[in-house]
């Protein structure tokens with residue numbers, strides 16, 4: 001199959017490289033010439049484990065190419081994927097669809113023969129209808145079908161998620177489009193991945209409902225963690241105890257500083273807006289959004305408490321700035337709330353992150369960036385683990401203790417064990433576990 005992928009952001013690049021690896025001929029198109037230039041030199045615009053090798057191999061084998069001008073790729077494509085950004089619109093939280101619609105217009109003007117137009121971007125229910133209308137208006141006699149095919153990729157694990165997904169969801173009523181999509185994903189039949197065909201609106205909603213459910217699950221365990229602290233229970237054991245029930249499942253039950261990232265905050269908000277507009281509010285998700293926002297802000301209080309309540313003149317070492325490990329993505333990361341709140345309370349913040357510091361430097365005023373975890377810890381009154389990068393799981397704790405002014409750790413990811421930390425002489429607090 002011939003594929004044109006519009007947008008070389010996270011989703012477009014990973015999906016394009018993986019489709020090429022499946023054996024299809026893929027052109028990834030992006031208007032940003034410097035990005036395409038760098039991709040030609042195998043420099044990835046994002047940090048994703050294994051992506052550079054996957055891209056290099058498929059480029060070498062002639063299945064993957066990059067272009068700023070999509071004309072030729074779109075003309076020849078069996079399927080054109082729209083994988084451009086859908087950020088939250090300023091002011092109202094609705095998804096901003098201007099890039100999606102611009103891509104639809106471009107596709108309309110260029111496509112030839114039967115073409116399947118696929119939305120990979122996360123788009124509100126009804127967007128497929130609007131794309132179809134836009135294309136039909138510009139090209140009344142064009143032969144095409146618009147399909148919804150949401151992605152369920154986690155940053156840091158995106159290639160594995162693409163190649164070994166729990167399921168693939170394809171929203172279309174068009175038989176020919178269905179055959180094209182089945183062919184594109186045919187290699188997955190080997191792992192017996194369910195490919196679920198639904199109506200287009202249903203498929204669009206599945207994506208939002210999945211992310212909202214996961215965000216709600218995390219928020220649930222975060223509130224249970226607070227309750228554990230209040231009543232002297234252990235949230236990790238509660239999570240295991242409930243997660244072993246297959247109806248609940250053990251994943252996404254790690255309590256922490258609140259969820260962040262490019263998807264959950266944006267998608268929960270967009271679902272709330274869609275549901276309100278449709279006159280069918282999703283109150284559980286409205287509450288999830290509010291609890292999570294408040295939680296991220298409240299993390300600075302925990303740090304203050306660990307130091308007796310006052311942060312004036314204190315130095316805080318922050319380990320981890322990205323919203324989760326194995327990514328350089330800073331979007332809606334808890335650090336964007338925590339660091340300014342610490343500074344506002346009079347603390348000096350010195351921070352280290354393995355991949356996120358370049359981006360963090362643009363977003364965090366007044367933070368002193370250090371070149372390694374031990375540099376960050378040196379001379380600090382407290383060390384705070386904010387993102388569970390592997391290198392923070394294996395710190396030389398004796399060295400950390402010597403470098404700190406006093407042995408205080410606030411572990412917002414429950415990386416260490418309270419009894420062990422106590423035995424090592426730390427004053428240690430974590431999330432939802434007895435100290």
Ligand code: UGA
Nearest residue numbers: 151152153154155218252253254256259260261263323324
């Ligand atoms: C999420 C979904 O997991 C993907 O299925 C989906 O495709 C993607 O959004 C998307 O819509 O594009 P991602 O944002 O990359 O993926 O990261 P997650 O691993 O889901 O983590 C999101 C946030 O939740 C992070 O801040 C993480 O620290 C937090 N989290 C996750 C917890 O606090 N506890 C958990 O148990 C799990």
